[in-house]
Amino acid sequence: MLTRRHIRIKVLQTIYAFDKAEIDELKKSEKFLVYSMEQMRDLHLVMLSLLVNLRDYGADQLEKRKKKHLVTQEDLNPNTAFIDNKVLLLLKENTALNTLVTERKLDFWKLDDEYISLLYKELMAADFYQEYMDNASSDFKTDKEFVIKLYKEIVAPNDKLYDYFEDKRLTWLDDYPVVNTGIVKLLNQMGPNPSDGKLTPPAFKNKEDLDFGVELFRKVVLHDEKYTKDIIGKTPNWDKDRIADLDMIMIKMGIAEFLHFPSIPVKVTINEYLEIAKEYSTPKSSIFINGILDKLVQQYRDDNSLNKIGRGLR
Structure with a gap:
């Protein structure tokens, strides 16, 4: 689930906290690093659980309509296309997902059901929802396309949901776009009999x-x-205090990869930190970092300290 780039970002954030004395022991910092990386999986489970709870909320609404004082024929015989969606039912019935959500105490939506209600109302107002409900015969492909659209257009871009996660677990903010992309990919690849490992x-x-x-x-x-x-x-013309803290850390991370990770090509290391700098540092940081890392690579080559094995890695 975690890519090497995302791992690098987590390391960057942990070193920054360590340098700022927010975490003052090496072992504690390592534990925090591992914890923050594992949190990404928890967010993945929470987002899949959200889809299940959205489906269950819809089922509850249909039951409430049947108990109204002035009940209509439509209330008694409602359209159940949404709650019968094959993809949502597969998620609901997946034992591994249910077990992990329970074991890791991630069933937030029972208590914070106002967010489920908010998303459900947005869904019902969407044109694609009505089109789906009006489709007399839905197959697995149609159901899957609907859930992907639901996730991409209703769930992922919801600002209130983003704010909720900011309050719930701050480490999830950087994970949120990556997890959303991963879930859309998972849904696209999902078949009628998905393995637990896939979900x-x-x-x-x-x-x-x-x-x-x-x-x-x-x-x-x-x-x-x-x-x-x-x-x-x-x-030579820069005092170290003039170098942005994040830039300094990224350059040091690049040095560590040059000197201690023989299987990672130099170009991969440099490109990774240039991309991270574009997102997390100043507009000119990537140019500055690129220049310093290029000079350092040349120095390490000259003094034979560049630790790379295999053709094309240097």
Whole structure:
């Protein structure tokens, strides 16, 4: 689920907190890093659970209509296309999803059901909802297309839902766009008999990704003084206090990858931090970081300290 870029972002954020003394012990910081990375999976589970709760809310509304004082024929025989949606029912009946939501205490929507109500009202007002409900015969493909549209047009862009997650768990804000993209991809690939692994993937693709994040954090923190000297040596007209904190951390992370991660090509490292800088730092940061990393690569090549193995990695 987590990409290497997202792992790098989590490491960046943890080092920033460590440098600002928000977390003052290495082991505590490592635990926080792993926790923040694993939180992405929790958000994935919460968003799938939201779809299930949205479907259940719709079912409850139909039952309430049957109990009205002045009941109509439509109330007694309602259109059940939404609550019978095959994709939503698969999510609702998935044992692995239900177990994880319960075990990790992620069933927020029972208490915070006002957000479900808000999303349901938006859905009912959408043109594509009425078109779907008017479709007399829906197959799995039609049901799936509807759920994807529901997620992309109603759930993912909802500002109040975003604010809710900001209050609930701050670490989720950076995860939110990535998780939304992942869920849309999951829904697109979903078949009538999805495996548990498809619906509830682990936070990390493999143990190597988890180890990469922890080791990258350790290298930057433990070699901070050396990395700072290397950087200042490449910025003779700059005092280190003039370099933006995030830029300094990203350059140090690049150095750590140059010197301690032999299987990661130099170009990959540089490109990753340029892209992260564009999103998380100043408008000119990517140009500055690119220049410093290029100079450092040349230095490490000259003194044979660039630790890369395999053709094309240097």
